[in-house]
Amino acid sequence: MVSLRVMSNDSLIPFTGNPLDRASEKRTDAAWIDAKRRDPSSLILPMWRLQPFLLSGEKNAPAELGLFRPGLCESMAAPDAAWVFLGLEGERALFALDVSAASDPENSGPLAGFGKFAEARGAAMALPFKDVAIMGQAKAMIDWHNRHGFCANCGTPTRLCDGGWRRICDECKAEHFPRTDPVVIMLATHDGACLVGRNKRFPGNFYSALAGFMEPGETIEEAVRRELMEEVNVKVGKVHYHATQPWPFPSSLMIGCLAEAENRDFKPDGEEISDARWLDRATAKKLIDGEKMSDISVPPAVAIAHHLIKAFAEGGN
Numbered sequence: 382m383v384s385l386r387v388m389s390n391d392s393l394i395p396f397t398g399n400p401l402d403r404a405s406e407k408r409t410d411a412a413w414i415d416a417k418r419r420d421p422s423s424l425i426l427p428m429w430r431l432q433p434f435l436l437s438g439e440k441n442a443p444a445e446l447g448l449f450r451p452g453l454c455e456s457m458a459a460p461d462a463a464w465v466f467l468g469l470e471g472e473r474a475l476f477a478l479d480v481s482a483a484s485d486p487e488n489s490g491p492l493a494g495f496g497k498f499a500e501a502r503g504a505a506m507a508l509p510f511k512d513v514a515i516m517g518q519a520k521a522m523i524d525w526h527n528r529h530g531f532c533a534n535c536g537t538p539t540r541l542c543d544g545g546w547r548r549i550c551d552e553c554k555a556e557h558f559p560r561t562d563p564v565v566i567m568l569a570t571h572d573g574a575c576l577v578g579r580n581k582r583f584p585g586n587f588y589s590a591l592a593g594f595m596e597p598g599e600t601i602e603e604a605v606r607r608e609l610m611e612e613v614n615v616k617v618g619k620v621h622y623h624a625t626q627p628w629p630f631p632s633s634l635m636i637g638c639l640a641e642a643e644n645r646d647f648k649p650d651g652e653e654i655s656d657a658r659w660l661d662r663a664t665a666k667k668l669i670d671g672e673k674m675s676d677i678s679v680p681p682a683v684a685i686a687h688h689l690i691k692a693f694a695e696g697g698n
């Protein structure tokens with residue numbers, strides 16, 4: 382059992398900062414990929430039902446991602462299970478392998494007794510920063526394979542190639558590539574306050590940045606303006622890009638923005654958003670610093686919404 386060297390930085394956004402060299406030029410070299418899949422120095426990240434494996438350690442020890450030498454996890458995988466060449470750490474290759482065919486992998490089989498498979502969002506809050514990015518890459522890719530087993534063009538089963546970075550249809554020759562779906566996520570701002578909303582699906586008094594999928598033919602700025610108008614009837618002018626976050630649930634790229642509102646009028650749509658409120662900087666800062674308030678809570682640091690509120694609280698517009 383080996384884990385990557387990791388660094389932790391709480392101010393960075395989880396799922397970013399992937400340390401691997403994706404070595405995309407190697408993906409089409411089937412002989413090289415085959416050799417690396419058997420190379421004893423390579424590491425395999427097993428994903429079971431889209432959950433990473435966390436090694437059991439000492440009590441209160443930091444969580445550690447389960448990465449294993451070739452030859453251990455393969456017996457748990459179905460013959461046609463999805464796998465992906467994630468990239469290189471120096472000369473060492475990392476792969477992800479879907480072991481969802483195993484019925485009870487924590488209690489029987491080669492990993493029994495070494496740890497547990499954990500829901501990915503919770504794991505992202507526990508794992509070292511760089512492991513979160515690797516795990517997110519693996520989850521998004523395995524999920525994509527599992528949902529794209531048939532050609533969207535002709536319905537024929539497709540097959541995995543290029544180290545897991547392409548699927549091909551042998552019937553109509555269509556090629557299929559991994560998807561990333563852009564989502565805008567934003568705070569409207571006005572004169573020292575930012576607007577957060579409560580989605581109907583959110584529990585309790587949980588408020589967050591508003592968000593929505595971008596549509597074809599739209600710029601980021603246009604999507605931000607449209608979503609704020611649709612969800613809370615807020616008109617914004619200038620849109621400022623802040624940062625992006627790969628969000629593998631299942632395959633989004635969260636595009637974080639701050640947007641200047643004309644005034645503080647708002648009206649939640651009542652369908653998706655049940656309530657919204659303006660937060661002044663001091664309140665935003667307290668919430669981001671973890672202060673408990675009876676009537677509002679905001680997202681934890683795993684979500685880019687947390688970092689948008691933090692950026693605003695620390696002086697962004």
Ligand SMILES: [Zn+2]
Binds near residue numbers: 532534535550552555
């Ligand atoms: Zn086809």
